[in-house]
Every structure is written in structure tokens, then in C-alpha cells.
Amino acid sequence: MxxxxxxxxxxxxxxxxxxxxxxNSKRHGQMVSMLGVKQVTVLVNxxxxxxxxxxxxxxxxxxxxxxxxxxxxxxxxFIPVSAREGDNxxxxxxxxxxxxxxxxxxxxxxxxxDKQLEDKPFRxxxxxxxxxxxxxDDRRIVAGTVAAGSxxxxxxxxxxxxxxxxxxxxxxxxxxTPKQVASTGSALGFTLTTQIYIRPGELMVKPSEPLPEVGxxxxxxxxxxxxxxxxxxxxxxxxxxxARESVKLAEICNTLDASDLSYSKNKHQLDCRDVGxxxxxxxxxxxxxxxxxxxxTGRFVIVDNYEIAGGGIVIENLSADExxxxxxxxxxxxxxxxxxxxxxxxxxxxxxxxxxxxxxGVPGTGKRSIAKALEQGLFSNRLNAYYLGVANIDRGLDAxxxxxxxxxxxxxxxxxxxxxxxxxxxxxxxxxIDDADDYDIxxxxxxxxxxxxxxxxxxxxxxxxxHPDLQIPAxxxxxxxxxxxxxLLKTKEIIIEYQI
Amino acid sequence: xxxxxxxxxxxxxxxxxxxxEFKSLCMLWxxxxxxxxxxxxxxKAFFGHVPIPLVHIDxxxxxxxxxxxRDRIALEWNLNMIYGENREALQSKLTFPDGNTDRITCxxxxxxxxxxxxxxxxxxxxxMDHELKRYVPDEGKEPYTGVIVGVRADEEGSxxxxxxxxxxDKDNVWDVGDQPPEFWNQFKTDFAPGTHVRIHPLLDxxxxxxxEYIEREKIPVVSLYFNxxxxxxxxxxxxxxxxxxxxxxxxxxxxxxxxxxxxxxxNIAERSGRAQDSEDGGLETLRRDGYM
Numbered sequence: 186m187x188x189x190x191x192x193x194x195x196x197x198x199x200x201x202x203x204x205x206x207x208x209n210s211k212r213h214g215q216m217v218s219m220l221g222v223k224q225v226t227v228l229v230n231x232x233x234x235x236x237x238x239x240x241x242x243x244x245x246x247x248x249x250x251x252x253x254x255x256x257x258x259x260x261x262x263f264i265p266v267s268a269r270e271g272d273n274x275x276x277x278x279x280x281x282x283x284x285x286x287x288x289x290x291x292x293x294x295x296x297x298x299d300k301q302l303e304d305k306p307f308r309x310x311x312x313x314x315x316x317x318x319x320x321x322d323d324r325r326i327v328a329g330t331v332a333a334g335s336x337x338x339x340x341x342x343x344x345x346x347x348x349x350x351x352x353x354x355x356x357x358x359x360x361x362t363p364k365q366v367a368s369t370g371s372a373l374g375f376t377l378t379t380q381i382y383i384r385p386g387e388l389m390v391k392p393s394e395p396l397p398e399v400g401x402x403x404x405x406x407x408x409x410x411x412x413x414x415x416x417x418x419x420x421x422x423x424x425x426x427x428a429r430e431s432v433k434l435a436e437i438c439n440t441l442d443a444s445d446l447s448y449s450k451n452k453h454q455l456d457c458r459d460v461g462x463x464x465x466x467x468x469x470x471x472x473x474x475x476x477x478x479x480x481x482t483g484r485f486v487i488v489d490n491y492e493i494a495g496g497g498i499v500i501e502n503l504s505a506d507e508x509x510x511x512x513x514x515x516x517x518x519x520x521x522x523x524x525x526x527x528x529x530x531x532x533x534x535x536x537x538x539x540x541x542x543x544x545x546g547v548p549g550t551g552k553r554s555i556a557k558a559l560e561q562g563l564f565s566n567r568l569n570a571y572y573l574g575v576a577n578i579d580r581g582l583d584a585x586x587x588x589x590x591x592x593x594x595x596x597x598x599x600x601x602x603x604x605x606x607x608x609x610x611x612x613x614x615x616x617x618i619d620d621a622d623d624y625d626i627x628x629x630x631x632x633x634x635x636x637x638x639x640x641x642x643x644x645x646x647x648x649x650x651x652h653p654d655l656q657i658p659a660x661x662x663x664x665x666x667x668x669x670x671x672x673l674l675k676t677k678e679i680i681i682e683y684q685i
Numbered sequence: 686x687x688x689x690x691x692x693x694x695x696x697x698x699x700x701x702x703x704x705x706e707f708k709s710l711c712m713l714w715x716x717x718x719x720x721x722x723x724x725x726x727x728x729k730a731f732f733g734h735v736p737i738p739l740v741h742i743d744x745x746x747x748x749x750x751x752x753x754x755r756d757r758i759a760l761e762w763n764l765n766m767i768y769g770e771n772r773e774a775l776q777s778k779l780t781f782p783d784g785n786t787d788r789i790t791c792x793x794x795x796x797x798x799x800x801x802x803x804x805x806x807x808x809x810x811x812x813m814d815h816e817l818k819r820y821v822p823d824e825g826k827e828p829y830t831g832v833i834v835g836v837r838a839d840e841e842g843s844x845x846x847x848x849x850x851x852x853x854d855k856d857n858v859w860d861v862g863d864q865p866p867e868f869w870n871q872f873k874t875d876f877a878p879g880t881h882v883r884i885h886p887l888l889d890x891x892x893x894x895x896x897e898y899i900e901r902e903k904i905p906v907v908s909l910y911f912n913x914x915x916x917x918x919x920x921x922x923x924x925x926x927x928x929x930x931x932x933x934x935x936x937x938x939x940x941x942x943x944x945x946x947x948x949x950x951x952n953i954a955e956r957s958g959r960a961q962d963s964e965d966g967g968l969e970t971l972r973r974d975g976y977m
Contacts, residue, residue, distance in 0.1 A: 191868045191869050220868075312701050313701055313705050317736060320763070322733075324732070330697075360729070370686050370694055371686070372695075372729075385705060491873075491877050493872075496868035496869070
């Protein structure tokens with residue numbers, strides 16, 4: 186039912202007048218509301234069983250309207266019908282002279298397709314970036330489907346959450362006449378006037394129009410259909426627009442049992458068929474529109490253990506609140522048990538300060554060779570450095586996480602927690618992370634507190650705003666790179682000049 | 686946007702979703718009109734390129750025009766064309782035309798079994814070499830975990846129960862009653878190791894839509910679909926011992942569209958010329974076991 190209803194633009198809800206409003210009538214109303222189907226007509230069926238009574242019809246209409254109002258569904262019409270006898274289906278029934286509204290067929294013809302999207306601000310979830318080099322094709326195409334609004338050649342565009350900007354150079358499509366404009370609903374592509382590094386999952390918008398929200402924490406409505414309940418603080422995968430992020434259920438505000446519409450304020454999980462108003466947190470920011478503004482970029486699904494287990498809409502951005510990560514770190518630090526040795530005593534004995542050094546950049550830039558050579562260089566100067574190969578964690582500390590991509594946030598947290606411990610022990614802790622973005626670094630930085638992080642980026646800089654402490658071009662010699670990092674450590678007084 | 690534009694946009698979206706999410710992806714090309722439209726939609730999705738291998742299961746009983754057409758298009762469109770077969774059944778003549786099995790069993794051997802083992806990489810695959818312009822043994826042995834298939838919901842009862850992204854377990858079994866929900870345009874693209882998925886970009890298309898789109902885009906299709914003067918044409922293509930033409934005078938795509946709109950074929954199932962469907966259990970039995 187969900188699969189079908191979620192694709193619908195209008196719905197006919199059928200109620201058996203003889204049975205009255207039952208659990209299913211309510212659940213279906215709730216689902217239609219939740220899925221955002223705007224045009225709803227209620228067919229009051231089997232009127233022949235109640236002698237075509239206007240009184241019975243009006244009573245049911247009043248009761249069901251009241252229920253639908255609670256869940257914010259405003260039906261277009263109620264039609265009394267007898268499906269078996271054909272009353273009011275194709276022609277008005279002589280047996281219900283008191284009804285002069287539309288027949289079911291007229292009502293179906295009266296439903297309109299949603300054209301308003303065309304007039305909304307431009308929204309283009311970036312589905313992929315293509316560069317197919319066969320037959321000397323050098324186009325780098327940003328591909329996707331226009332979710333709302335339109336864009337023309339020459340328009341300035343902004344990518345969120347990265348904040349990168351460019352302008353439309355061409356509109357790309359196959360076997361069509363050349364296009365100047367891309368309008369709502371079309372699946373096509375663009376080339377840009379400048380070469381910028383963007384990832385699939387970003388939302389392309391026009392900076393001249395109202396912007397979507399960007400945040401990591403938001404209030405949502407979720408309709409849960411998973412076999413296992415949705416539980417607090419477990420890591421799930423969120424899919425919204427073309428973005429995929431790991432997400433946690435931070436709070437459950439209230440839940441609604443879709444069968445009897447009873448509210449509950451104190452549930453600690455969402456069970457199958459619960460509708461919950463909740464607070465979610467993603468590990469990195471996502472761009473979205475609150476569903477009231479534009480439903481196509483405000484709808485999401487949640488994946489639990491490979492299955493789509495829930496769907497929902499974003500109600501509002503709550504990014505100003507304390508995040509789960511901030512709360513976790515605050516509680517961790519409040520309860521941190523210290524030994525008897527002071528940080529300064531360690532620094533004095535070690536003759537250097539603690540530091541967490543992260544080498545980032547695209548795979549294949551030689552990060553690991555440099556990281557290992559740095560460890561060796563520091564060690565040979567009798568400094569306490571330790572290099573950790575991240576693969577060692579996969580089969581060790583992270584063995585319980587398997588190879589499930591949903592756990593990316595948890596993997597990162599564990600590296601950050603390790604850094605917290607090793608820097609507390611006074612060491613220079615060195616590791617490498619492929620393709621880290623602004624939020625990965627921000628997360629590690631926070632987890633490593635109160636010690637500080639030092640980021641060395643190799644090769645192309647793919648950060649949006651973050652400035653690495655050191656930028657080294659790919660392809661240089663290992664010893665030069667080690668010297669550059671060592672010099673920076675001296676400048677920052679992590680190690681003292683005369684030691685080297 | 687008209688109806689065909691919407692269908693096209695949705696199929697393109699699904700193909701791009703599949704390409705983004707599955708590392709080891711292939712597209713089944715039966716040479717028929719539906720999967721040829723799907724191949725065209727891939728060129729739409731990827732701006733003239735087809736970055737996905739096309740797999741054809743050759744029963745060696747296909748109508749010869751089909752194979753000629755396949756290889757001509759493969760070369761013209763620069764396709765990564767792969768075929769597989771059930772060599773053992775063919776060599777030991779375990780087929781219906783040889784008189785050694787019934788039709789359903791023959792389909793099972795030459796199509797379902799061949800498909801299963803070609804997808805898994807256990808049986809040899811043959812790849813079109815664009816330099817030599819002929820097939821050579823394919824080095825690639827990795828299993829395809831995402832398989833794009835051109836089935837349509839209106840074709841036949843069991844196909845109407847499909848999802849756009851439909852999981853199969855490691856034995857290819859399709860659990861019709863327990864399928865994942867598809868909310869809005871978010872599909873099941875996460876799979877446990879050992880399972881794989883069938884992707885159906887044409888699910889919402891009808892036979893008429895297919896022909897209207899072929900006309901609009903001027904997509905080349907096999908001549909067997911048209912009456913060549915004998916008053917018959919093929920409406921659905923398969924192996925020659927089990928596929929019969931229907932009575933029709935349509936010689937061009939617009940004539941086929943008129944014929945379909947006129948309702949002259951409305952009481953005749955599209956696959957009525959396919960003899961295996963009328964045997965016990967028919968297509969649903971074949972499909973549960975991996976048939977497309």
C-alpha cells in the first residue's frame with residue numbers, strides 16, 4: 186500500500202457505510218496524510234445497504250471529516266456510492282436525489298496534477314557526476330532530475346551543503362534539440378563554467394532564490410514500517426533527495442499508534458506502524474526544505490539493516506541545539522578520570538607536546554608512506570610518535586561493525602576516541618583518512634579535545650571551507666614532505682627546535 | 686511534460702540510481718522492443734554512452750535476424766556486449782526442438798539456467814571485441830549483483846507484482862509476498878552480501894508507450910515486428926520453435942500504434958505467441974526460478 190500510495194498525487198478512500206469508520210479507515214487516512222497525498226476524495230460505499238439514507242451518509246461524513254482534520258487532511262469531496270450497483274460511479278444515481286455533487290468519474294477527471302512545483306525555487310539533487318571519456322568525450326556532467334523550479338544557461342548556482350558556487354554552461358541531454366532551460370521533472374545534466382569538486386548527494390540551487398535549510402539536527406515525522414523497532418542512538422542510514430548520511434534517532438517527542446490514533450509521550454522506540462514526531466541527527470549536514478515549503482526535498486527514508494524501514498518528512502531545522510556528539514563529549518569530559526601525572530609533567534619528560542596528526546586527500550597520494558616516514562623520523566629523534574594504519578582497526582576495534590557502510594559515523598567516532606586517549610598519554614598520534622571532508626575533520630577535532638588536531642592534505646584539496654594546516658602537492662618526495670610537516674611541528678611548538 | 690517525457694525521466698532516474706549504487710551491474714538485452722527501449726534510455730541517462738555491460742542469453746534457437754541486429758547495434762553504439770549460453774544442454778541436446786524435453790524445461794535449461802550461471806560468472810561469457818568485430822571469451826568472472834531487466838507491469842500477471850528494485854536471494858528466489866516498500870523515489874539500494882537485485886526501469890510502461898516512444902525517438906528495432914507482406918508480424922520475440930507471429934497488416938511503427946489504439950489486439954495477450962506460457966504453471970513458475 187505504501188509503495189503505491191507514495192507515488193500517487195490523489196487518493197480515493199473507500200469506507201463501507203455499513204461498517205462505519207474502522208481501524209483501516211483511520212490507518213489509510215493517516216498514511217495518505219503522512220505520504221503527502223493532497224487530493225483526497227472519500228467514497229462512502231454500499232449505500233444500498235442503508236437504503237441510500239442521506240442521514241447515515243451525513244453522519245459518517247461528519248465523523249470522518251473530524252478525524253481527517255486531526256491529521257490535517259482536508260478531503261476534496263465525499264461521494265455516496267454503491268460500487269456494486271453503479272450508483273454515482275459514472276452517472277448520478279436516481280436513488281439518491283439528495284446528492285448533486287460529482288460522480289466518481291467526474292471527480293477523477295477533476296483531480297489536477299501538481300503544477301506548483303514549477304513555480305518553486307530551483308532544486309536539483311545531484312545524483313551523480315559523469316565523465317565518460319570514450320570517443321574523446323571531455324564533458325564533466327552533473328546529472329540528476331529537477332525536483333522543483335527551473336534553471337537556464339548562464340544562471341549562477343550554489344551547491345549545498347558544501348557551499349561551492351559556479352554557473353550553468355550547458356544543459357546536456359541525448360537525442361533532443363539543444364536546451365536553454367531545464368524545467369521541473371526533467372532528468373538531464375549540466376556542465377559548469379568552472380571546474381569545482383562536488384560530490385553526488387549535494388543539492389544544487391540558485392543563490393538568487395530562497396535557499397533550503399542546511400543542518401544536522403531536525404524535527405521530523407516518521408512512519409515506521411521496519412520489522413525491528415527504531416531505537417534511540419543506533420546508527421541508521423538516511424536517504425533524502427540524492428544524499429545519503431548516517432543518522433541517529435536523538436529523541437522521540439511523541440508517537441501515534443496508527444490503528445487507534447492514541448498518542449504516547451513516553452515511548453523509547455518506534456514500533457512497526459508507529460508514527461512518531463522525533464528529532465534526528467545526521468553525522469554531517471544535509472540540505473533540505475521543510476516539507477511545508479516543498480515536499481519533494483523534505484521527504485526521506487531510513488534504512489535499517491539493508492531495508493527501507495521508515496519514511497518521513499522534515500518539519501524544522503534544529504541545528505542550533507546541542508548535538509548528540511557535543512552532548513557525548515561534554516558527558517565524557519565531565520566523567521574523565523585523570524591519573525596523578527599532569528599534562529605539563531608528561532610534556533617535560535617527553536620533550537614534546539601531544540598532537541593528533543591526520544593525513545587526508547584522495548586515495549593513492551602516498552599518504553601512508555609519508556605518515557610512516559614521519560613516525561620514523563620523530564622516533565629516531567627519540568620523540569614518542571605512533572602511526573596507526575586504519576586498516577588495523579577494521580579487523581580489530583571495529584570488528585563488530587562488519588563492512589556495513591551505515592557505520593561510517595561510528596568508525597570515525599572510534600578513531601576520534603582513540604586519538605583522545607593516545608594524546609592524553611602524551612604521544613604524537615599519526616593516522617591517514619581517505620577523502621575526509623569538512624565534517625569528518627570537525628568530528629575528529631571535537632572528539633580529540635582538549636588536545637588539538639593537525640591536518641595535512643595531500644594532492645587536490647577537496648574541502649569546502651576547511652583550511653588544512655598544511656597542503657602538500659601529490660607526487661613530491663617523501664623526505665621533503667616529512668621535513669615540511671616537521672617544520673610545522675616546530676613552528677607550532679609541538680616539538681622544540683633544539684631537539685631535532 | 687507529456688506522459689512519455691515523465692516515463693522517460695523516471696526510467697532515467699532509476700538507471701542512474703542503479704549505476705550509482707551497484708558496483709557490479711549489467712543490463713539484460715533480449716533484443717526485443719522493450720529492452721531495446723531500455724538500452725536507448727541508458728543512452729539518455731548517460732548522455733550517449735552505455736557504461737553498463739549488456740548481457741544476452743543466446744539459446745541458439747533465436748530467430749536469426751535477432752542476432753544480426755544485436756551485433757550490428759553492438760558495434761554501432763559501442764556497446765560492451767556479452768553473451769552466455771547453456772553449452773552442456775545444447776551439446777547433449779537436452780532441448781525441446783531436439784524432442785528431449787517439454788517447452789518449460791527447455792526454457793529452464795536454455796534460459797533460466799544459462800542466465801543464472803552467466804550472471805554468477807560460473808559459466809563462460811563471450812564479449813564483443815570491437816577491434817576484431819567478433820566475440821571472444823570474456824576474462825571477467827565476477828558475479829553481477831545488480832541486473833537491469835526490461836519487464837513491464839502490464840505484460841503479464843506475475844510482472845505486475847514487481848518493484849523497481851526487487852531483491853533476489855542467493856538462489857535467485859523471489860519472495861513475492863515479502864517485498865520492501867518503495868517510498869516516493871527512494872528505492873532499496875542496500876543489500877546484504879550474497880543477495881542481488883533486479884532493477885526494472887520500464888515497470889510503468891505499456892506496450893503502447895513503448896511503440897510511441899520508438900516512433901518519437903526513431904529507435905531502430907528488429908524487422909520481425911513488422912508485416913513483411915504475408916499479413917503476419919511478431920508481437921513478442923523468442924526462440925523460433927516456440928514463437929508464432931500474430932495476424933496483422935502493420936508494416937510501420939505508426940501502423941502498430943494505430944493497431945494497438947484501435948483495440949484490434951485488445952483481447953489477445955501480448956505473449957500469446959509464446960508457447961511456453963500456456964504450459965503448466967507458465968511464466969510465474971519460470972520467473973520464481975529466475976526467468977525474466
